[in-house]
Amino acid sequence: RxxxxxxxxxxxxxxxxxxxxxxxxxxxxxxxxxxxxxxxxxxxxxxxxxxxxxxxxxxxxxxxxxxxxxxxxxxxxxxxxxxxxxxxxxxxxxxxxxxxxxxxxxxxxxxxxxxxxxxxxxxxxxxxxxxxxxxxxxxxxxxxxxxxxxxxxxxxxxxxxxxxxxxxxxxxxxxxxxxxxxxxxxxxxxxxxxxxxxxxxxxxxxxxxxxxxxxxxxxxxxxxxxxxxxxxxxxxxxxxxxxxxxxxxxxxxxxxxxxxxxxxxxxxxxAAPRHVSVPLSPTPGLYEGATNTTNFAISPDGQCVAFVTKEDEGNASMLAVRNLTEPAARTLPGTEGAEMMFFSPD
CATH class of the missing domain: 1.10.510.10 (Transferase(Phosphotransferase) domain 1)
Known part of the structure:
Protein backbone atom coordinates (compact mmCIF):
# COMPACT_ATOMS: atom_id res chain seq x y z
CA ARG A 1 0.00 0.00 0.00
CA ALA A 271 14.17 22.08 32.36
CA ALA A 272 17.73 21.72 31.14
CA PRO A 273 18.34 18.11 30.03
CA ARG A 274 20.68 15.92 32.02
CA HIS A 275 23.85 15.32 30.04
CA VAL A 276 25.41 11.87 30.14
CA SER A 277 29.18 12.06 29.85
CA VAL A 278 30.18 8.62 31.20
CA PRO A 279 31.58 6.49 28.32
CA LEU A 280 29.10 3.80 27.36
CA SER A 281 31.57 1.05 26.51
CA PRO A 282 29.70 -2.08 27.61
CA THR A 283 31.15 -5.14 29.28
CA PRO A 284 34.31 -6.45 27.61
CA GLY A 285 33.55 -8.49 24.54
CA LEU A 286 30.49 -6.67 23.27
CA TYR A 287 29.03 -8.83 20.57
CA GLU A 288 29.75 -6.57 17.60
CA GLY A 289 27.66 -8.81 15.34
CA ALA A 290 24.59 -7.35 17.00
CA THR A 291 23.48 -5.12 14.16
CA ASN A 292 19.73 -5.54 14.29
CA THR A 293 16.97 -4.79 16.72
CA THR A 294 16.87 -8.28 18.14
CA ASN A 295 20.13 -7.48 19.94
CA PHE A 296 19.47 -3.94 21.23
CA ALA A 297 16.68 -2.28 23.18
CA ILE A 298 16.24 0.98 25.10
CA SER A 299 13.99 1.33 28.14
CA PRO A 300 10.91 3.54 27.68
CA ASP A 301 12.36 6.17 30.05
CA GLY A 302 15.65 6.23 28.14
CA GLN A 303 17.68 5.34 31.24
CA CYS A 304 18.80 1.81 30.35
CA VAL A 305 20.23 0.05 27.31
CA ALA A 306 19.99 -3.73 26.92
CA PHE A 307 22.18 -5.58 24.44
CA VAL A 308 23.76 -8.93 23.58
CA THR A 309 27.31 -9.53 24.76
CA LYS A 310 29.89 -12.32 24.67
CA GLU A 311 32.65 -12.76 27.23
CA ASP A 312 34.74 -14.59 24.62
CA GLU A 313 34.30 -16.61 21.46
CA GLY A 314 33.88 -19.84 23.40
CA ASN A 315 30.90 -18.70 25.44
CA ALA A 316 27.28 -18.30 24.50
CA SER A 317 25.94 -14.80 24.08
CA MET A 318 24.11 -13.30 27.07
CA LEU A 319 22.06 -10.21 27.81
CA ALA A 320 23.66 -7.21 29.48
CA VAL A 321 22.00 -4.08 30.85
CA ARG A 322 23.63 -0.68 31.19
CA ASN A 323 22.04 2.04 33.32
CA LEU A 324 23.22 5.44 32.10
CA THR A 325 23.89 6.48 35.70
CA GLU A 326 26.27 3.56 36.28
CA PRO A 327 29.88 3.24 35.05
CA ALA A 328 29.56 -0.27 33.59
CA ALA A 329 27.09 -2.78 32.22
CA ARG A 330 26.10 -5.97 34.04
CA THR A 331 25.33 -9.33 32.49
CA LEU A 332 22.12 -11.14 33.40
CA PRO A 333 22.65 -14.75 34.55
CA GLY A 334 20.45 -17.33 32.88
CA THR A 335 20.05 -15.40 29.62
CA GLU A 336 22.42 -17.47 27.49
CA GLY A 337 21.37 -17.44 23.85
CA ALA A 338 18.59 -14.92 24.45
CA GLU A 339 17.49 -12.49 21.76
CA MET A 340 14.46 -10.39 20.77
CA MET A 341 14.72 -8.53 24.07
CA PHE A 342 12.37 -5.67 24.87
CA PHE A 343 11.28 -3.59 27.86
CA SER A 344 7.69 -4.06 28.96
CA PRO A 345 5.66 -0.82 29.01
CA ASP A 346 5.33 -0.96 32.81
Missing amino acids: EAKTLASLNHPNVAGIHGVDQVDDVCFLALELVPGEDLAARLSRGALPVDEAIDVCRQIAEGLEAAHEAGVVHRDLKPANVRVTPDGTVKVLDFGLAKPLHPKATQDGTSTAESDSFLVTEEGLVLGTPTYMSPEQARGKPVDRRTDIWAFGCVLFECLTGRRAFSGETFSDVLAAIVGSEADLDALPRSTPRHVRELIARCLVKSPRERLRDAGEARLALGRTDVADEPSEGRTATGRARTWAGGLVTGGVLASLAMLAFRGEPTSDS
Whole structure:
Protein backbone atom coordinates (compact mmCIF):
# COMPACT_ATOMS: atom_id res chain seq x y z
CA ARG A 1 0.00 0.00 0.00
CA GLU A 2 2.77 2.46 0.94
CA ALA A 3 4.68 1.59 -2.25
CA LYS A 4 1.62 2.35 -4.37
CA THR A 5 1.17 5.63 -2.50
CA LEU A 6 4.78 6.60 -3.18
CA ALA A 7 4.50 5.49 -6.80
CA SER A 8 1.68 8.00 -7.20
CA LEU A 9 3.99 10.83 -6.12
CA ASN A 10 5.35 12.94 -8.93
CA HIS A 11 7.76 15.36 -7.33
CA PRO A 12 11.18 16.50 -8.56
CA ASN A 13 12.74 15.96 -5.12
CA VAL A 14 11.49 12.39 -4.58
CA ALA A 15 13.00 9.48 -6.52
CA GLY A 16 10.27 7.79 -8.52
CA ILE A 17 8.92 4.31 -7.84
CA HIS A 18 8.03 2.57 -11.10
CA GLY A 19 6.49 -0.51 -9.60
CA VAL A 20 6.30 -3.04 -6.79
CA ASP A 21 6.58 -6.79 -7.23
CA GLN A 22 6.99 -9.95 -5.21
CA VAL A 23 9.01 -13.13 -5.72
CA ASP A 24 8.13 -15.86 -3.24
CA ASP A 25 8.09 -14.06 0.11
CA VAL A 26 10.30 -11.16 -0.95
CA CYS A 27 8.76 -7.83 -1.95
CA PHE A 28 10.85 -5.38 -3.95
CA LEU A 29 10.51 -1.96 -5.53
CA ALA A 30 11.52 -0.84 -9.02
CA LEU A 31 13.09 2.57 -8.39
CA GLU A 32 14.17 5.44 -10.59
CA LEU A 33 17.86 5.30 -11.44
CA VAL A 34 19.11 8.68 -10.23
CA PRO A 35 22.47 9.86 -11.60
CA GLY A 36 24.94 11.81 -9.52
CA GLU A 37 26.57 11.49 -6.10
CA ASP A 38 24.88 10.64 -2.85
CA LEU A 39 25.17 13.19 -0.08
CA ALA A 40 27.11 10.83 2.21
CA ALA A 41 29.89 10.54 -0.36
CA ARG A 42 29.98 14.31 -0.76
CA LEU A 43 30.13 14.88 3.01
CA SER A 44 32.99 12.40 3.34
CA ARG A 45 35.11 15.17 1.79
CA GLY A 46 33.97 17.77 4.31
CA ALA A 47 31.18 20.21 5.04
CA LEU A 48 29.28 21.97 2.28
CA PRO A 49 29.55 25.74 1.84
CA VAL A 50 26.74 27.38 3.80
CA ASP A 51 24.79 28.50 0.71
CA GLU A 52 25.05 25.06 -0.89
CA ALA A 53 24.05 23.29 2.34
CA ILE A 54 20.97 25.49 2.64
CA ASP A 55 19.96 24.86 -0.99
CA VAL A 56 20.45 21.08 -0.73
CA CYS A 57 18.45 20.84 2.50
CA ARG A 58 15.71 23.12 1.18
CA GLN A 59 15.17 20.61 -1.62
CA ILE A 60 15.22 17.73 0.87
CA ALA A 61 12.51 19.54 2.84
CA GLU A 62 10.44 19.90 -0.34
CA GLY A 63 10.65 16.16 -0.97
CA LEU A 64 9.72 15.33 2.62
CA GLU A 65 6.83 17.76 2.50
CA ALA A 66 5.44 16.02 -0.58
CA ALA A 67 5.77 12.57 1.00
CA HIS A 68 4.18 13.72 4.25
CA GLU A 69 1.27 15.31 2.40
CA ALA A 70 0.74 11.94 0.70
CA GLY A 71 0.56 10.34 4.15
CA VAL A 72 3.97 8.64 4.23
CA VAL A 73 6.83 9.02 6.71
CA HIS A 74 10.31 7.99 5.52
CA ARG A 75 11.81 6.82 8.87
CA ASP A 76 15.35 6.41 7.52
CA LEU A 77 16.34 9.82 6.17
CA LYS A 78 20.13 10.16 6.07
CA PRO A 79 22.80 11.49 3.67
CA ALA A 80 23.17 8.07 2.00
CA ASN A 81 19.49 8.28 1.03
CA VAL A 82 19.87 11.66 -0.66
CA ARG A 83 21.36 12.07 -4.13
CA VAL A 84 22.42 15.25 -5.93
CA THR A 85 22.15 15.02 -9.71
CA PRO A 86 24.65 16.70 -12.06
CA ASP A 87 22.25 19.60 -12.62
CA GLY A 88 21.94 20.24 -8.87
CA THR A 89 18.54 18.63 -8.31
CA VAL A 90 18.28 16.86 -4.96
CA LYS A 91 16.25 13.66 -4.68
CA VAL A 92 15.24 11.77 -1.54
CA LEU A 93 15.77 8.04 -2.13
CA ASP A 94 15.00 4.68 -0.56
CA PHE A 95 11.59 4.69 1.00
CA GLY A 96 12.16 0.99 1.75
CA LEU A 97 11.51 1.63 5.46
CA ALA A 98 8.63 4.02 4.85
CA LYS A 99 5.24 3.36 6.39
CA PRO A 100 1.91 5.16 6.24
CA LEU A 101 1.45 7.83 8.87
CA HIS A 102 -1.87 6.35 9.90
CA PRO A 103 -1.48 3.69 12.64
CA LYS A 104 -4.22 1.44 11.26
CA ALA A 105 -2.46 0.93 7.94
CA THR A 106 -0.92 -2.45 7.15
CA GLN A 107 2.46 -3.20 8.71
CA ASP A 108 3.26 -6.62 7.24
CA GLY A 109 5.34 -5.40 4.28
CA THR A 110 8.96 -6.44 3.91
CA SER A 111 11.58 -3.72 4.38
CA THR A 112 15.18 -3.52 3.30
CA ALA A 113 18.00 -1.28 4.48
CA GLU A 114 21.73 -1.10 5.05
CA SER A 115 23.37 -3.46 7.52
CA ASP A 116 23.67 -0.73 10.15
CA SER A 117 19.92 -0.18 10.17
CA PHE A 118 17.44 -1.66 12.62
CA LEU A 119 14.85 -3.74 10.81
CA VAL A 120 11.86 -4.37 13.07
CA THR A 121 8.47 -2.70 12.78
CA GLU A 122 6.61 -3.79 15.89
CA GLU A 123 6.11 -1.35 18.75
CA GLY A 124 8.73 -1.63 21.50
CA LEU A 125 11.57 -2.26 19.05
CA VAL A 126 13.40 0.20 16.86
CA LEU A 127 13.83 0.77 13.14
CA GLY A 128 16.13 3.08 11.21
CA THR A 129 19.80 4.05 11.08
CA PRO A 130 21.01 4.76 14.64
CA THR A 131 22.88 8.02 13.98
CA TYR A 132 19.79 9.73 12.57
CA MET A 133 17.12 8.21 14.84
CA SER A 134 14.82 10.44 16.83
CA PRO A 135 14.67 9.83 20.60
CA GLU A 136 11.21 8.30 20.31
CA GLN A 137 12.35 6.09 17.45
CA ALA A 138 15.38 4.89 19.46
CA ARG A 139 13.05 3.97 22.33
CA GLY A 140 10.83 1.92 20.06
CA LYS A 141 7.85 4.24 20.38
CA PRO A 142 5.38 4.99 17.56
CA VAL A 143 6.72 7.49 15.03
CA ASP A 144 5.19 10.10 12.76
CA ARG A 145 6.46 12.86 10.47
CA ARG A 146 8.29 14.49 13.40
CA THR A 147 10.76 11.60 13.28
CA ASP A 148 11.67 12.72 9.74
CA ILE A 149 11.97 16.30 11.04
CA TRP A 150 14.56 15.15 13.60
CA ALA A 151 16.54 13.28 10.94
CA PHE A 152 16.30 16.33 8.67
CA GLY A 153 17.83 18.46 11.45
CA CYS A 154 20.66 15.93 11.76
CA VAL A 155 21.30 16.06 8.01
CA LEU A 156 21.25 19.88 7.93
CA PHE A 157 23.69 19.99 10.87
CA GLU A 158 26.01 17.52 9.12
CA CYS A 159 25.91 19.43 5.84
CA LEU A 160 27.02 22.61 7.62
CA THR A 161 29.62 21.10 9.96
CA GLY A 162 30.87 18.01 8.15
CA ARG A 163 30.25 15.93 11.26
CA ARG A 164 27.32 14.06 12.72
CA ALA A 165 25.08 15.66 15.30
CA PHE A 166 25.13 12.50 17.43
CA SER A 167 27.87 9.89 17.26
CA GLY A 168 29.69 7.26 19.30
CA GLU A 169 31.99 4.27 19.05
CA THR A 170 29.21 1.71 19.55
CA PHE A 171 25.47 1.54 18.96
CA SER A 172 24.85 2.03 22.66
CA ASP A 173 27.03 5.16 22.64
CA VAL A 174 25.02 6.61 19.75
CA LEU A 175 21.65 5.78 21.30
CA ALA A 176 22.72 7.26 24.64
CA ALA A 177 23.83 10.47 22.91
CA ILE A 178 20.51 10.76 21.10
CA VAL A 179 18.38 10.39 24.23
CA GLY A 180 20.69 12.14 26.71
CA SER A 181 22.88 14.73 24.97
CA GLU A 182 22.42 17.86 22.86
CA ALA A 183 23.89 18.61 19.46
CA ASP A 184 26.74 21.11 19.64
CA LEU A 185 25.25 24.02 17.72
CA ASP A 186 28.37 26.06 18.45
CA ALA A 187 30.11 23.81 15.89
CA LEU A 188 28.08 25.49 13.12
CA PRO A 189 30.04 27.92 10.92
CA ARG A 190 29.94 31.51 12.15
CA SER A 191 28.43 32.50 8.81
CA THR A 192 25.35 30.32 9.41
CA PRO A 193 22.29 32.60 9.40
CA ARG A 194 20.52 32.92 12.72
CA HIS A 195 17.24 31.57 11.36
CA VAL A 196 19.04 28.43 10.15
CA ARG A 197 20.53 27.89 13.62
CA GLU A 198 17.07 28.30 15.08
CA LEU A 199 15.64 25.83 12.57
CA ILE A 200 18.19 23.16 13.54
CA ALA A 201 17.48 23.76 17.23
CA ARG A 202 13.74 23.32 16.63
CA CYS A 203 14.28 20.15 14.61
CA LEU A 204 16.44 18.59 17.34
CA VAL A 205 14.19 19.15 20.33
CA LYS A 206 13.97 15.85 22.24
CA SER A 207 10.23 16.05 22.89
CA PRO A 208 8.16 15.44 19.73
CA ARG A 209 5.46 17.75 21.13
CA GLU A 210 7.87 20.70 21.14
CA ARG A 211 9.68 19.84 17.90
CA LEU A 212 9.11 21.50 14.54
CA ARG A 213 6.04 19.77 13.15
CA ASP A 214 6.08 20.36 9.42
CA ALA A 215 8.67 19.97 6.66
CA GLY A 216 6.98 22.87 4.89
CA GLU A 217 8.08 25.18 7.69
CA ALA A 218 11.66 24.01 7.17
CA ARG A 219 11.34 24.62 3.43
CA LEU A 220 10.07 28.15 4.01
CA ALA A 221 12.81 28.90 6.54
CA LEU A 222 15.56 27.73 4.19
CA GLY A 223 14.01 29.61 1.29
CA ARG A 224 14.34 32.98 3.02
CA THR A 225 16.31 35.48 0.98
CA ASP A 226 16.10 38.53 3.25
CA VAL A 227 19.53 39.98 3.95
CA ALA A 228 18.52 41.56 7.25
CA ASP A 229 18.95 38.23 9.02
CA GLU A 230 22.68 38.48 9.70
CA PRO A 231 24.79 35.49 10.74
CA SER A 232 24.78 34.72 14.43
CA GLU A 233 28.20 34.96 16.07
CA GLY A 234 27.30 34.17 19.65
CA ARG A 235 26.63 30.92 21.42
CA THR A 236 23.30 29.39 20.52
CA ALA A 237 20.64 27.92 22.75
CA THR A 238 20.65 24.20 22.00
CA GLY A 239 17.19 22.87 21.57
CA ARG A 240 15.61 23.01 25.01
CA ALA A 241 11.92 22.26 24.85
CA ARG A 242 10.08 25.56 25.27
CA THR A 243 6.81 27.16 24.30
CA TRP A 244 7.41 28.66 20.86
CA ALA A 245 5.78 32.11 20.70
CA GLY A 246 7.17 34.68 18.33
CA GLY A 247 10.13 32.47 17.41
CA LEU A 248 13.30 31.39 19.19
CA VAL A 249 15.72 34.19 20.16
CA THR A 250 19.24 33.11 21.01
CA GLY A 251 22.46 34.45 22.44
CA GLY A 252 23.44 35.65 25.95
CA VAL A 253 21.44 38.26 27.89
CA LEU A 254 19.36 39.17 24.83
CA ALA A 255 17.96 35.63 24.82
CA SER A 256 16.92 35.82 28.46
CA LEU A 257 15.26 39.23 28.07
CA ALA A 258 13.53 38.31 24.82
CA MET A 259 12.13 35.05 26.18
CA LEU A 260 10.79 36.83 29.26
CA ALA A 261 9.17 39.47 27.08
CA PHE A 262 7.71 37.36 24.27
CA ARG A 263 6.81 33.95 25.67
CA GLY A 264 4.93 32.53 28.57
CA GLU A 265 6.41 30.46 31.33
CA PRO A 266 8.31 27.35 30.20
CA THR A 267 6.39 24.11 30.04
CA SER A 268 7.24 21.27 32.38
CA ASP A 269 9.56 19.94 29.66
CA SER A 270 11.72 23.09 29.62
CA ALA A 271 14.17 22.08 32.36
CA ALA A 272 17.73 21.72 31.14
CA PRO A 273 18.34 18.11 30.03
CA ARG A 274 20.68 15.92 32.02
CA HIS A 275 23.85 15.32 30.04
CA VAL A 276 25.41 11.87 30.14
CA SER A 277 29.18 12.06 29.85
CA VAL A 278 30.18 8.62 31.20
CA PRO A 279 31.58 6.49 28.32
CA LEU A 280 29.10 3.80 27.36
CA SER A 281 31.57 1.05 26.51
CA PRO A 282 29.70 -2.08 27.61
CA THR A 283 31.15 -5.14 29.28
CA PRO A 284 34.31 -6.45 27.61
CA GLY A 285 33.55 -8.49 24.54
CA LEU A 286 30.49 -6.67 23.27
CA TYR A 287 29.03 -8.83 20.57
CA GLU A 288 29.75 -6.57 17.60
CA GLY A 289 27.66 -8.81 15.34
CA ALA A 290 24.59 -7.35 17.00
CA THR A 291 23.48 -5.12 14.16
CA ASN A 292 19.73 -5.54 14.29
CA THR A 293 16.97 -4.79 16.72
CA THR A 294 16.87 -8.28 18.14
CA ASN A 295 20.13 -7.48 19.94
CA PHE A 296 19.47 -3.94 21.23
CA ALA A 297 16.68 -2.28 23.18
CA ILE A 298 16.24 0.98 25.10
CA SER A 299 13.99 1.33 28.14
CA PRO A 300 10.91 3.54 27.68
CA ASP A 301 12.36 6.17 30.05
CA GLY A 302 15.65 6.23 28.14
CA GLN A 303 17.68 5.34 31.24
CA CYS A 304 18.80 1.81 30.35
CA VAL A 305 20.23 0.05 27.31
CA ALA A 306 19.99 -3.73 26.92
CA PHE A 307 22.18 -5.58 24.44
CA VAL A 308 23.76 -8.93 23.58
CA THR A 309 27.31 -9.53 24.76
CA LYS A 310 29.89 -12.32 24.67
CA GLU A 311 32.65 -12.76 27.23
CA ASP A 312 34.74 -14.59 24.62
CA GLU A 313 34.30 -16.61 21.46
CA GLY A 314 33.88 -19.84 23.40
CA ASN A 315 30.90 -18.70 25.44
CA ALA A 316 27.28 -18.30 24.50
CA SER A 317 25.94 -14.80 24.08
CA MET A 318 24.11 -13.30 27.07
CA LEU A 319 22.06 -10.21 27.81
CA ALA A 320 23.66 -7.21 29.48
CA VAL A 321 22.00 -4.08 30.85
CA ARG A 322 23.63 -0.68 31.19
CA ASN A 323 22.04 2.04 33.32
CA LEU A 324 23.22 5.44 32.10
CA THR A 325 23.89 6.48 35.70
CA GLU A 326 26.27 3.56 36.28
CA PRO A 327 29.88 3.24 35.05
CA ALA A 328 29.56 -0.27 33.59
CA ALA A 329 27.09 -2.78 32.22
CA ARG A 330 26.10 -5.97 34.04
CA THR A 331 25.33 -9.33 32.49
CA LEU A 332 22.12 -11.14 33.40
CA PRO A 333 22.65 -14.75 34.55
CA GLY A 334 20.45 -17.33 32.88
CA THR A 335 20.05 -15.40 29.62
CA GLU A 336 22.42 -17.47 27.49
CA GLY A 337 21.37 -17.44 23.85
CA ALA A 338 18.59 -14.92 24.45
CA GLU A 339 17.49 -12.49 21.76
CA MET A 340 14.46 -10.39 20.77
CA MET A 341 14.72 -8.53 24.07
CA PHE A 342 12.37 -5.67 24.87
CA PHE A 343 11.28 -3.59 27.86
CA SER A 344 7.69 -4.06 28.96
CA PRO A 345 5.66 -0.82 29.01
CA ASP A 346 5.33 -0.96 32.81
